[in-house]
Amino acid sequence: MLLFLFGCCYTISAAQKDTLTVKLDTLELVQKKIDQSELDVFRDNPDFNYEIVKSTAPDWWVSFKNWLSNLILQFFEWIFGVEKASGIFNVLLRILPYLLLAILVFILIKFFINVNARALIYNQKAESLVTLSEEEHIIKNEDIQMLIQEALEHKNYRLAIRYYYLLTLRLMNQKEIIVWELQKTNADYYREIEKIDLKKPFANITRLYEYIWYGDFPIDENKYLKAEANFLSLKNILQNG
Structure with a gap:
């Protein structure tokens, strides 16, 4: 009886294997050709420009700006919280480092201008003193x-x-x-x-x-x-x- 059942199962399995078929793709492959004019269209489109433009600024200058920007942003995030630094305030926080840098440059330029102006005034006063001293010498001695x-x-x-x-x-x-x-x-x-x-x-x-x-x-x-x-x-x- 067992031999009979085993034989039936083997026969059914073999029959199922014989009915399986392999599906093959019979579609013809067509190679898409792109002419030069189509390539130029993609090249001229800035959305497809993935080249990385390296900054011409010195590395120390870029590092300094990034450091200053991160420092100020961290300061305001510490005060207001990250979730509150959004919208127009977020924009202000981003331009603030450059504003502070511009103020610093202005102060330095003004400082050097004042130094040069004081030096110029001092030289003019010195020349006047020389003239006046000559006048005094003439009146008293010559x-x-x-x-x-x-x-x-x-x-x-x-x-x-x-x-x-x-x-x-x-x-x-x-x-x-x-x-x-x-x-x-x-x-x-x-x-x-x-x-x-x-x-x-x-x-x-x-x-x-x-x-x-x-x-x-x-x-x-x-x-x-x-x-x-x-x-x-x-x-x-x-x-x-």
Whole structure:
């Protein structure tokens, strides 16, 4: 009986195996060809550009910006929480590092500009002190009349006018009409003059001196002689007064 059942099962199994068939794909393979114009369309489309563009910025600069950005973001995330740093606030947090960096650069630039400006002002003051020190030396020590003659020999009429004015200040200081001091201005000396007959002549030579010397006014021999007449007139008043 057992042999009979075993034989039946084997026969059924064999029959099932004989009925299995292998399915084969009978479709013909067709190779898709893409011409050059179609490739150019894909190349020109930026959505299909997967090239990685390397930054031209120095590595230390990129690292510094990333470090600063991460540090600030971590700070605000620590204060507000990650879930709250969203929307417009998230945008502000992202541009904040660049804003702070711009402020830092502005402060540095302003600092160096101020340093250069102070240096320039200091140099200008130093040059002024040299000029004033030279003026003090001339009034106190030099033979101004001889300096006038030397300037005239070289036809340097502007310089001769300057020496004439310094000579006038020396004479007025010697006559105790004014008190000559290095820091005083010509207007200060005018206010110190008490004699009415000296005020107008001094105002005239002061105007000529400032116009010719400080105004860099070109002066020839004829113009010099006209200006010199005013200085000589006041000089005579001072010497004979």
